Amino acid sequence: MSATSRTKAEVTEVQTGVAVQAAGSQPSLVEHESPVPATLGKKGEMTRQQILSAALNLFRERGFDAATMRDIAESAGMSLGASYYYFPSKESIVSAYYDYVQQEHKVRVEREISKAKNLRQRLGIAFHTKLDIIQNDRRLLVALFRYGGDPHHPLSWFGPATSRQRELSMAVFAHALGDQKLPKDVRYFAPLALWALHMGLILYFVNDSSDEQRRTRRLLDGTLDLVTRAFDLATAPVLQPILRPIRKRVTELLTDAGLAPNPG
Amino acid sequence: MSATSRTKAEVTEVQTGVAVQAAGSQPSLVEHESPVPATLGKKGEMTRQQILSAALNLFRERGFDAATMRDIAESAGMSLGASYYYFPSKESIVSAYYDYVQQEHKVRVEREISKAKNLRQRLGIAFHTKLDIIQNDRRLLVALFRYGGDPHHPLSWFGPATSRQRELSMAVFAHALGDQKLPKDVRYFAPLALWALHMGLILYFVNDSSDEQRRTRRLLDGTLDLVTRAFDLATAPVLQPILRPIRKRVTELLTDAGLAPNPG
DNA sequence: GTCTATAAAAAGATAGAC
DNA sequence: GTCTATCTTTTTATAGAC
Numbered sequence: 314m315s316a317t318s319r320t321k322a323e324v325t326e327v328q329t330g331v332a333v334q335a336a337g338s339q340p341s342l343v344e345h346e347s348p349v350p351a352t353l354g355k356k357g358e359m360t361r362q363q364i365l366s367a368a369l370n371l372f373r374e375r376g377f378d379a380a381t382m383r384d385i386a387e388s389a390g391m392s393l394g395a396s397y398y399y400f401p402s403k404e405s406i407v408s409a410y411y412d413y414v415q416q417e418h419k420v421r422v423e424r425e426i427s428k429a430k431n432l433r434q435r436l437g438i439a440f441h442t443k444l445d446i447i448q449n450d451r452r453l454l455v456a457l458f459r460y461g462g463d464p465h466h467p468l469s470w471f472g473p474a475t476s477r478q479r480e481l482s483m484a485v486f487a488h489a490l491g492d493q494k495l496p497k498d499v500r501y502f503a504p505l506a507l508w509a510l511h512m513g514l515i516l517y518f519v520n521d522s523s524d525e526q527r528r529t530r531r532l533l534d535g536t537l538d539l540v541t542r543a544f545d546l547a548t549a550p551v552l553q554p555i556l557r558p559i560r561k562r563v564t565e566l567l568t569d570a571g572l573a574p575n576p577g
Numbered sequence: 578m579s580a581t582s583r584t585k586a587e588v589t590e591v592q593t594g595v596a597v598q599a600a601g602s603q604p605s606l607v608e609h610e611s612p613v614p615a616t617l618g619k620k621g622e623m624t625r626q627q628i629l630s631a632a633l634n635l636f637r638e639r640g641f642d643a644a645t646m647r648d649i650a651e652s653a654g655m656s657l658g659a660s661y662y663y664f665p666s667k668e669s670i671v672s673a674y675y676d677y678v679q680q681e682h683k684v685r686v687e688r689e690i691s692k693a694k695n696l697r698q699r700l701g702i703a704f705h706t707k708l709d710i711i712q713n714d715r716r717l718l719v720a721l722f723r724y725g726g727d728p729h730h731p732l733s734w735f736g737p738a739t740s741r742q743r744e745l746s747m748a749v750f751a752h753a754l755g756d757q758k759l760p761k762d763v764r765y766f767a768p769l770a771l772w773a774l775h776m777g778l779i780l781y782f783v784n785d786s787s788d789e790q791r792r793t794r795r796l797l798d799g800t801l802d803l804v805t806r807a808f809d810l811a812t813a814p815v816l817q818p819i820l821r822p823i824r825k826r827v828t829e830l831l832t833d834a835g836l837a838p839n840p841g
Numbered sequence: 842g843t844c845t846a847t848a849a850a851a852a853g854a855t856a857g858a859c
Numbered sequence: 860g861t862c863t864a865t866c867t868t869t870t871t872a873t874a875g876a877c
Binding site for chain 1: 851852853854855856
């Protein structure tokens with residue numbers, strides 16, 4: 314379990330959610346395509362962060378449904394109408410959170426990836442840091458899965474509205490793969506496969522009631538061992554006569570299914 | 578909590594919801610376990626079917642969210658209160674639909690499985706009949722995925738409330754496997770794997786806007802070709818030195834993750 | 842037993858004053 | 860930018876007719 318040794322300070326940063334974000338390298342965690350006035354003054358930006366922070370705390374405490382906009386507004390020390398001024402809907406708060414998660418994931422992986430000595434460790438960092446970031450947000454993550462099956466909903470994982478977040482996430486996994494020697498087709502689809510795997514693990518994670526979700530961590534480590542072995546097998550010369558036609562077929566299937574990255 | 582030994586008074590209490598909140602538990606789950614209240618007379622059963630039918634039509638037309646209980650009741654030719662007498666919530670209608678799907682799936686597979694001449698064809702029947710049944714219900718199926726990530730919700734795929742449906746579904750896939758010669762561990766986890774695969778395909782299916790979802794059908798056929806080949810490889814003697822330790826590891830992982838069927 | 846009619850409450854969202 | 864007041868939709872619950 315390599316990347317799981319978060320310091321307390323870092324965890325606290327995640328828990329407050331607002332992420333003190335040392336020296337504004339990025340403008341804001343919360344620049345979604347939401348109709349939020351781009352012209353938020355310094356004070357307005359503070360207020361927005363207050364609302365976001367209060368909302369995330371409430372989501373963590375009692376879940377997405379049970380936390381009402383009235384509660385959020387009150388907890389942030391303002392009126393209901395004021396909070397709607399900053400977030401057009403309850404879901405847009407979740408979207409802002411998700412943007413934050415992606416940004417944080419990218420930053421952490423880029424920071425820690427150099428410590429890894431092989432593919433297994435790089436994958437470990439990519440996956441474990443993701444879980445680290447969302448460790449305390451299982452009740453909130455429910456809202457992210459809620460619209461997964463609804464292709465027309467703005468928060469659907471498959472919809473166009475979240476394509477940016479999806480691609481960012483896949484880019485992180487691609488980065489974690491590094492210059493690993495892999496067959497061309499494997500390399501091409503690996504980020505997608507890893508993204509899908511990580512979504513499945515998050516689904517398990519959300520449902521994992523074990524202490525600090527250690528079960529998910531064990532499952533993850535075991536799965537990554539197998540994934541690494543699979544990558545090894547994928548390059549083993551003796552197996553190529555068997556594997557190459559299979560890879561070819563898989564590539565055709567995924568492409569025909571419209572699942573190829575960067576379509577068109 | 579035995580769903581079969583329910584007195585009439587208890588059922589009424591549950592359905593009106595009075596005793597539910599007092600107890601603080603989730604007795605409404607019994608609705609999922611006994612989809613048709615035994616206390617309904619012949620006429621009542623008709624009425625229930627009317628409501629179910631009207632609801633499904635509306636769900637298909639405008640989706641789960643847009644169809645209100647008032648619409649459903651009106652479409653079924655009765656009052657709001659009457660429909661609540663038969664279904665304690667909108668979601669319980671979805672649950673009834675899902676019960677129907679399972680039952681229909683079982684019946685169809687049992688009816689058609691004898692036509693198949695090999696494993697590939699048996700799997701084809703198992704998967705395609707499932708898609709046949711839900712072919713026109715993509716907008717409705719959204720509601721099935723909605724609570725997938727919420728372990729405490731009665732309709733969560735992973736929750737105890739839906740375990741019966743899950744096991745029924747896996748049993749159908751196990752039946753489709755027939756007496757296919759497979760390693761013991763592979764056979765043990767195959768129904769779970771096939772169930773998971775079929776859930777993933779349904780997720781794709783729901784998001785598939787191609788004509789009559791032909792894309793999903795193609796993806797399914799290609800995937801089943803690969804699955805069949807995988808089963809072949811799993812039994813190929815020359816590959817056992819490589820595969821056996823991997824299978825062993827996978828078995829350990831799934832068992833430790835609590836994903837083994839018939840736990841305990 | 843079965844159903845009608847209606848009320849009350851909750852929560853998301855908005856309008857307009859300041 | 861922030862507030863108060865209000866709207867709208869939906870669900871839960873119940874009284875009581877037949």
